[in-house]
Amino acid sequence: MAMTRRQRQRTIRMVLYAVFVALVVVVLLLVDWESVSHNFFLTEGFTGNWQDMILVAAKNTILYTIVAFIGGFVLGVLLVLMKLAPVAPFRWVSTAYIELFRGLPALIVIIFMGLGVPIAFGWRPPGGTVGAGLVALMMVSGAYMAETLRAGIEAVPKGQSEAARSLGMSAPWTMTSIVMPQALRIVVPPLTNELVILIKDTSLLFVIGLAASQKELTTMARDFMASGPSAGTATSLVFAALLYLAITLPLTQLVAWMERKQKRSR
Amino acid sequence: MNIRSLWTATAVAGLVLSLSACGSDDGADAGDTGTGTGTGDVAAADLDLVTDGTLTVCSDVPYPPFEDFDESAPSGFSGFDIDIVQAVADGLGLDLAVKDSSFDGLQSGLSLNAGECDLAASAMTITDDRKKNLDFSEGYYDSLQSLLVPAGSDITAIGDLAGKKVGVQQGTTGEAYTKENAADADIIAFPSNAEMFQAIQAGQVAALLQDLPVNVDNAKKSDGKFEIVEEYDTEETYGLAIKKGNTALVEAVDKQLGELRESGEYDTLYDKYFSADDAAASTDG
Numbered sequence: 001m002a003m004t005r006r007q008r009q010r011t012i013r014m015v016l017y018a019v020f021v022a023l024v025v026v027v028l029l030l031v032d033w034e035s036v037s038h039n040f041f042l043t044e045g046f047t048g049n050w051q052d053m054i055l056v057a058a059k060n061t062i063l064y065t066i067v068a069f070i071g072g073f074v075l076g077v078l079l080v081l082m083k084l085a086p087v088a089p090f091r092w093v094s095t096a097y098i099e100l101f102r103g104l105p106a107l108i109v110i111i112f113m114g115l116g117v118p119i120a121f122g123w124r125p126p127g128g129t130v131g132a133g134l135v136a137l138m139m140v141s142g143a144y145m146a147e148t149l150r151a152g153i154e155a156v157p158k159g160q161s162e163a164a165r166s167l168g169m170s171a172p173w174t175m176t177s178i179v180m181p182q183a184l185r186i187v188v189p190p191l192t193n194e195l196v197i198l199i200k201d202t203s204l205l206f207v208i209g210l211a212a213s214q215k216e217l218t219t220m221a222r223d224f225m226a227s228g229p230s231a232g233t234a235t236s237l238v239f240a241a242l243l244y245l246a247i248t249l250p251l252t253q254l255v256a257w258m259e260r261k262q263k264r265s266r
Numbered sequence: 267m268n269i270r271s272l273w274t275a276t277a278v279a280g281l282v283l284s285l286s287a288c289g290s291d292d293g294a295d296a297g298d299t300g301t302g303t304g305t306g307d308v309a310a311a312d313l314d315l316v317t318d319g320t321l322t323v324c325s326d327v328p329y330p331p332f333e334d335f336d337e338s339a340p341s342g343f344s345g346f347d348i349d350i351v352q353a354v355a356d357g358l359g360l361d362l363a364v365k366d367s368s369f370d371g372l373q374s375g376l377s378l379n380a381g382e383c384d385l386a387a388s389a390m391t392i393t394d395d396r397k398k399n400l401d402f403s404e405g406y407y408d409s410l411q412s413l414l415v416p417a418g419s420d421i422t423a424i425g426d427l428a429g430k431k432v433g434v435q436q437g438t439t440g441e442a443y444t445k446e447n448a449a450d451a452d453i454i455a456f457p458s459n460a461e462m463f464q465a466i467q468a469g470q471v472a473a474l475l476q477d478l479p480v481n482v483d484n485a486k487k488s489d490g491k492f493e494i495v496e497e498y499d500t501e502e503t504y505g506l507a508i509k510k511g512n513t514a515l516v517e518a519v520d521k522q523l524g525e526l527r528e529s530g531e532y533d534t535l536y537d538k539y540f541s542a543d544d545a546a547a548s549t550d551g
Contacts, residue, residue: 039379115461118468128431129454129470209433209454209465219436219455225374226437232375232399 045230076145
């Protein structure tokens, strides 16, 4: 028998609903909830570990992120100015740097800076292994931020700098007072994304060695997998995951809000 | 309307089908574990293995001389631990498969509980804490802790560590020993000996406190740049870790370990890795 278009659509919708309900029911029945709550949500893990997890680990995670972000931003500005420089060798160096550090995993750069470079050159970055790790994160995020900044600068209409130059402003003055401020406003959302990536990348610092007071969220959670009230369960990982989300979700929401606002103002 | 109810009926039927399918799955599972733990006999079929016919072993590699990569070995790995579990697997008539894993997951019991492997052989000391989440075989190696420093360092004993940076492996008995006996030292935790040895070469730490045989290996590799200044008898014994509750496998492994010692094969393996001219040779009787 023939179905009208409307009937057919309704039928398809019904089937999709049924499939969804079936999947939910299957999951609810298949999962061993007692085992899930024991492994992921052991109450003692939260009550017993919160002081170290929040006051030491989350604090360090935020601190490392801020330091690496500021350092990376300064490096990024330097790189983009070199990339836009009228003298070619500056552009070559900047391009080579950006391509190199965008192409390498952050973990490798961290091991290089923390362990490889000190052995090879006998020079140790200040701040011990953490200092070396943060320098590595700056080097990597600087490369990404330089590209973001370049996109922002190129998004500023050419007429802006042409108008400024025809008013008699010098090229550097045009760059710093006319182009850069507008570019920065454009790149705030992508830069915030870079910040979110950095928050997660601080977890890689564990590889070059951390003292107890220097541990960030992932390292601390790994510790608590093996010792303390929730040892032998993944509760501490869930705790760390929740703390990461508590930091990153507001930031990603902020980016979404800024992007909506920017779209409207155009 | 007719057609809608037809579709609904189909969907409900499908749902019921899928539910009954999971139901029977669960039943089969429960039956399996029932026979697995019920008998004390050690027939390979009753061992509740992750993969039938294969002894799957997790190990945090490299950690020479206990485990290291070795293309010439049938499992792709060699070392004292690997040779021991290879012999155990042979004795049980099983193939050996080795998985490189992180020590965190091994010693917390998560890897075993997650069904990643049947056995963890990773120079793991038997401790009461770990026994809460794991079952252990009999001890198969008596270990000492030790302190490695650059040759000529002014650190000559654990008492000299105050205010100095000492590298340990995260979650190990060496870390626990350092916390207890050198609490005023600056204790830096690394994921494995690979990073620890790099860190002391880089001058990021002034000393390494960890299992003696591994430090012996580090000292040997360094051509005299590093030396062991102290050994600590912590009465530690390494055991093979097995998922909590898999008694059949514990018994089977213990029986194989006993046979290895009786046949003299254990001594052969021991001498292969800890020959008489190594400091480590003094550790086991």
